[in-house]
Amino acid sequence: MLTFGIDRGGEMITQYISKCFGLPRDTAEQLKIQYGCATPDALTEEERSLVITVRQNDVESSTEVQVGMVTLATYINRQFSEIFRMVSDRIGRLLNEGRNSSLQLTLSAGFVITGGVAKTRGIEKLAPFINGNGNPAAVKISVGLPRGVLVDPADHVRIDSPEHAVLVGMARTCSRDTKELQNFEKEDTNPTNWRGKFSQWWNDNFA
Structure with a gap:
């Protein structure tokens, strides 16, 4: 089993939403948590036509930003692609190191994702195109949950x-x-x- 972390994975998504819609960081974070979806494919037909109105108030005026669910999911999906590219690069470096050692790496079992970003709706529908040989191949994604923890x-x-x-x-x-x-x-x-x-x-x- 290969385990490593990606710094600021969820924050990357939040910052991208903030930039694309011109929203404050905290508003973008709330939008991601409440309406975020990892891929437009996971949206229902009703959600595809849904547009969220985000009101921004400052001292002198109030403005509204229209956020379509499909657009939001598309932006989030782009950042997941970037996250998986980072994962692919990390795996590629390990493979290069392993060519001169006994390291054998296969990703046939797929990825197990933990942390806050793993709570994104629809994440299990994603299939990062990475495999153990560095060639394109769809790999399964699973969400990791804590097991064997006893709580009073x-x-x-x-x-x-x-x-x-x-x-x-x-x-x-x-x-x-x-x-x-x-x-x-x-x-x-x-x-x-x-x-x-x-x-x-x-x-x-x-x-």
Whole structure:
């Protein structure tokens, strides 16, 4: 399994909406969350004809911006294409590094996306054209959710969104790394293995 993050993925989409419609960043973010769709193909027939009126008020005047659902979904889709291009570039670099090593990479199982951007409606209908050989091929997208997390019902807390999956994954990675470090430190103090013997020799002669 290959895991890595893309910085500011959701923010890229927000900034693009802001730029294209001439809206403040916070308004664009609200528009993305409330009406955003990853592809026009995921819109219903009714939504395709829907136009959202966004009112902007300042000290001297009030203006209205008309935002069509199809146009909004098209802009969001463009940024997803850019995000997947970044993913493709990252995979390409790994493949180039792997040509001189034992690294084998296949994406037949597709992508699992987590974080806030994974909550975008219709994201599972996208198919980034990337595969493990760097050749065009449709790859399945799935939304990652946290699994195996036990929560006390008395806490009234739900850990079940793609955003939570990122935090759970980071916590598990940190826990695993901590255990590995603790095991390594135990081996260092064990006088029967080579690391323990070296550590003892170093302390006797240089500490």
